[in-house]
Amino acid sequence: MPTFSVDSTSPTPIYAQLDRSIRAAIATGELESGAQLPTVRQLAVDLSVNANTVARVYAQLERDGMLETRRGVGTFVRESPSPQASRAHRERELGELTKRFIGDAALLGFTLPELISQLRNEEMK
């Protein structure tokens, strides 16, 4: 059972935090293909947020092809959640993402080795 977390005091909207949490959980393998996510109502209780907020995140992730929902059954991780774009395109996008990540973290005073160990921590979760 995955454990998502949101911070209701953060200026970042709850839906955005939950969206990233779920994407990250899938990316790290914490949520495997076909795994069932908590029900809308259950996750709402666990996170102390409104069920509508959870439902909208699930709906958005389904629109994005990450999840598959079956009415009356539950919500599951899709088999092939990553639609393959061209390799070159993906590499280029990743490069930009990485550059931005490093830049933002550098503004906070973090160095590259610290970022790597941070990702390792995520890997261990």
Next chain:
Amino acid sequence: MPTFSVDSTSPTPIYAQLDRSIRAAIATGELESGAQLPTVRQLAVDLSVNANTVARVYAQLERDGMLETRRGVGTFVRESPSPQASRAHRERELGELTKRFIGDAALLGFTLPELISQLRNEEMK
């Protein structure tokens, strides 16, 4: 002349992004003690943001003791902003950055180990 940046398409409120940018600039020494910040109106133009939004961030940072404002003169970095106070803030921001990085990369189909090796490559440059 520090260069702050905000992303109006991000779900994170502009005021929060700007707040973070300024704190980061001070924390990293990019903005030294006593340095003058851009004027409220000028920064608003630079960032394509409303002057009220900038003014409120400045006011908030002054309440937090980071800045000092002098009417009719400008806004300046306070002499001794405590570096310890920003540590928890930095850790939290790094957590959000990391989660976002992983989530965005997941959209491209990249997994955590791939991200780590990507950062390793950057390290070698």
Next chain:
DNA sequence: CGTAGTGTCCTAATGTGATAGTACAAGCAG
């Protein structure tokens, strides 16, 4: 003095995020 530049304050309007509550639709087990 007058002027320009600065921060501050105010109102109004719009859009979004989050909530509560209710109701409906689809699947499964008895």
Next chain:
DNA sequence: CTGCTTGTACTATCACATTAGGACACTACG
């Protein structure tokens, strides 16, 4: 079928973020 659980849809309400525009207070400078 009945009952339960699931996702979905809708209204209404509240709070906040952002914008526009204007007005005011203070300071430096000629």
